[in-house]
Amino acid sequence: MLSFLLKRATMAVVVMVNVSIICFVLSNVAYDPAIGIAGAQATDEDLALIRQTYGLDRPLLVRYGEYIGNIAQGDFGVSYLTKRPVLDMIVERLPVTALLAILSMALALAIALPLGSAAALWPDTIIDRLAQLLAVAGQAIPNFWAGLLLIVLFGVQLRWLPISGSESVAHFVLPSITLGTFAMPPLIRLIRAGMIEVLASDYIRTAKAMGIRPFQITFKYALKNAVLPVVSLSAVQLGFMLGGSIVVESIFALNGVGYLAWQSMSRSDMPVIQAIVLLISLIYIVLTLLADLLNAYMDPRLRSARK
Amino acid sequence: MTIPALTTPSLPEEETLTVRLGFWRKAIAHRTFLFSGAILLAITLVAIFAPMLAPYDPYAQNIAMRLKPPFWHDANVAEHLLGTDQLGRDYLSRLIYGARISMTIAIGATLMSAIIGITLGLVAGYFGGWIDTAISTIITTRLSMPIILIALAVVALIGPSLQVVIVVLGLLLWDQFAVVTRVATQQVAARDYVTAARVLGSSLAHILFREILPNIRAPLMVVATVEMAHAVLLEAALSFLGLGVQAPLPSWGLMLSEAKTSMFFSPWLIVLPGACLFILALAINLVGDALRDLTAGGRG
Numbered sequence: 001m002l003s004f005l006l007k008r009a010t011m012a013v014v015v016m017v018n019v020s021i022i023c024f025v026l027s028n029v030a031y032d033p034a035i036g037i038a039g040a041q042a043t044d045e046d047l048a049l050i051r052q053t054y055g056l057d058r059p060l061l062v063r064y065g066e067y068i069g070n071i072a073q074g075d076f077g078v079s080y081l082t083k084r085p086v087l088d089m090i091v092e093r094l095p096v097t098a099l100l101a102i103l104s105m106a107l108a109l110a111i112a113l114p115l116g117s118a119a120a121l122w123p124d125t126i127i128d129r130l131a132q133l134l135a136v137a138g139q140a141i142p143n144f145w146a147g148l149l150l151i152v153l154f155g156v157q158l159r160w161l162p163i164s165g166s167e168s169v170a171h172f173v174l175p176s177i178t179l180g181t182f183a184m185p186p187l188i189r190l191i192r193a194g195m196i197e198v199l200a201s202d203y204i205r206t207a208k209a210m211g212i213r214p215f216q217i218t219f220k221y222a223l224k225n226a227v228l229p230v231v232s233l234s235a236v237q238l239g240f241m242l243g244g245s246i247v248v249e250s251i252f253a254l255n256g257v258g259y260l261a262w263q264s265m266s267r268s269d270m271p272v273i274q275a276i277v278l279l280i281s282l283i284y285i286v287l288t289l290l291a292d293l294l295n296a297y298m299d300p301r302l303r304s305a306r307k
Numbered sequence: 308m309t310i311p312a313l314t315t316p317s318l319p320e321e322e323t324l325t326v327r328l329g330f331w332r333k334a335i336a337h338r339t340f341l342f343s344g345a346i347l348l349a350i351t352l353v354a355i356f357a358p359m360l361a362p363y364d365p366y367a368q369n370i371a372m373r374l375k376p377p378f379w380h381d382a383n384v385a386e387h388l389l390g391t392d393q394l395g396r397d398y399l400s401r402l403i404y405g406a407r408i409s410m411t412i413a414i415g416a417t418l419m420s421a422i423i424g425i426t427l428g429l430v431a432g433y434f435g436g437w438i439d440t441a442i443s444t445i446i447t448t449r450l451s452m453p454i455i456l457i458a459l460a461v462v463a464l465i466g467p468s469l470q471v472v473i474v475v476l477g478l479l480l481w482d483q484f485a486v487v488t489r490v491a492t493q494q495v496a497a498r499d500y501v502t503a504a505r506v507l508g509s510s511l512a513h514i515l516f517r518e519i520l521p522n523i524r525a526p527l528m529v530v531a532t533v534e535m536a537h538a539v540l541l542e543a544a545l546s547f548l549g550l551g552v553q554a555p556l557p558s559w560g561l562m563l564s565e566a567k568t569s570m571f572f573s574p575w576l577i578v579l580p581g582a583c584l585f586i587l588a589l590a591i592n593l594v595g596d597a598l599r600d601l602t603a604g605g606r607g
Contacts, residue, residue, distance in 0.1 A: 261456065
């Protein structure tokens with residue numbers, strides 16, 4: 001167990017370093033930060049002066065070291081546009097995005113768990129067909145389009161829900177549905193497949209032979225094991241949703257990290273873009289690490305097999 | 308090492324021959340495959356023959372004919388079957404040309420990512436050891452960076468265009484190709500015919516691309532469909548956010564973004580391009596599901 005833990009944590013750290021290198025290369029090699037600071041109209045002399053004052057003329061390796069050092073101290077740089085520390089800008093918007101991601105995930109699970117299990121319990125019935133249809137259609141629907149349709153239908157035609165802003169919980173309903181449909185299809189597929197596999201296993205047959213009630217078999221014995229892979233997928237999906245929030249937040253003008261990312265990209269505010277990419281990737285790495293550890297903790301077979 | 312052409316067909320060739328026949332016989336009886344395959348073929352044909360099919364020039368603006376409704380709103384509008392957009396351009400023609408952009412991106416980005424992912428997967432799966440560890444780390448790194456965010460950031464850096472979108476998506480969508488190829492290669496690498504090829508002194512490229520690759524192509528076809536649909540939807544999202552294909556090109560995602568301001572009064576402007584995207588992505592995914600079904604028995 002300990003060696004598995006160590007191995008998994010080492011991998012996470014290596015991946016984090018890789019991600020930081022990619023972020024650094026993108027913002028310092030593929031792009032000239034001097035132009036970002038001075039603006040597009042700057043002359044060559046201005047640029048040379050800026051490179052000198054900001055230390056951009058030093059070797060890349062030195063600058064990367066400084067970059068990592070600053071990040072370790074929580075300094076992600078200053079926005080070109082607002083001149084505010086980037087980390088503050090992100091942290092004050094993080095609750096909106098986190099709430100959106102959690103609500104969407106809860107919604108996706110609330111539909112996928114019962115529907116996926118029901119589809120596995122009664123294969124080839126209408127419920128199974130419905131589940132498969134939902135999984136296939138949900139995967140193909142462009143989520144920004146779903147968002148626009150929801151706005152037209154519920155916000156404009158029926159006037160039931162607000163369509164822009166993040167002031168109240170009602171503002172999160174349509175965005176959560178939009179982002180939830182994006183997360184749901186793989187969950188339905190996985191839960192259905194997992195339940196079918198578990199229901200065919202020996203211990204379920206034994207439980208049936210012992211006369212345990214079907215209800216108890218399904219919920220106490222089968223679901224518990226079928227749900228194991230769902231834990232890791234949920235973490236992966238949660239990470240995807242942090243990225244997917246950029247589309248949804250920009251449609252519904254939810255003032256979260258995704259909206260900030262989109263605004264910064266439209267205005268080439270490099271320090272903000274770079275910090276968001278790095279932070280969201282780090283959150284994702286930590287989430288998958290936690291999911292793996294949780295999985296190993298929950299499943300004794302994994303614990304011993306992965307020594 | 309090549310076998311002289313006049314010798315009798317060797318066993319593997321016979322095997323592939325029967326497998327193929329079986330595949331098509333099964334495919335013709337598979338309703339999902341026929342249905343989704345037909346839609347996909349139709350969209351491909353529309354994309355290829357767009358200039359012949361489009362009733363109008365998709366770029367021709369006519370301010371006098373702005374925002375004309377489609378035929379189901381007003382039966383008298385015979386001129387523009389699906390109405391016109393905010394610049395008076397014929398919507399049907401733009402939708403038809405939009406198929407070209409989506410298909411170009413789907414095929415271009417998928418080909419590029421297939422080449423990257425399959426090469427990485429073959430090398431990692433065949434050699435194992437520290438090479439495998441290194442490539443697995445690269446795959447994990449790629450997986451931990453959200454695609455849409457990276458794609459947007461990179462496009463914002465280098466400036467948006469159709470070519471940039473294809474290359475950026477091609478550089479980002481290879482992870483599943485690599486993951487699936489790696490596992491399949493590990494399974495196949497120990498087979499007798501691979502050992503035989505090695506003993507015969509075949510080159511590394513021959514072993515990887517001529518011996519192993521043909522035998523793991525079934526799951527890779529499924530991955531290809533998944534990534535094609537993925538590329539179509541990502542391009543639409545990038546263009547929708549203004550960091551993809553640029554105006555006046557008729558990309559379905561860009562059309563949705565342009566229609567955003569008039570969607571409350573002219574909802575068909577957002578319904579139609581979105582429906583096109585949905586149908587294309589659905590058809591590709593269903594073809595993939597059917598392929599998975601059809602090749603399930605013959606996998607590695």
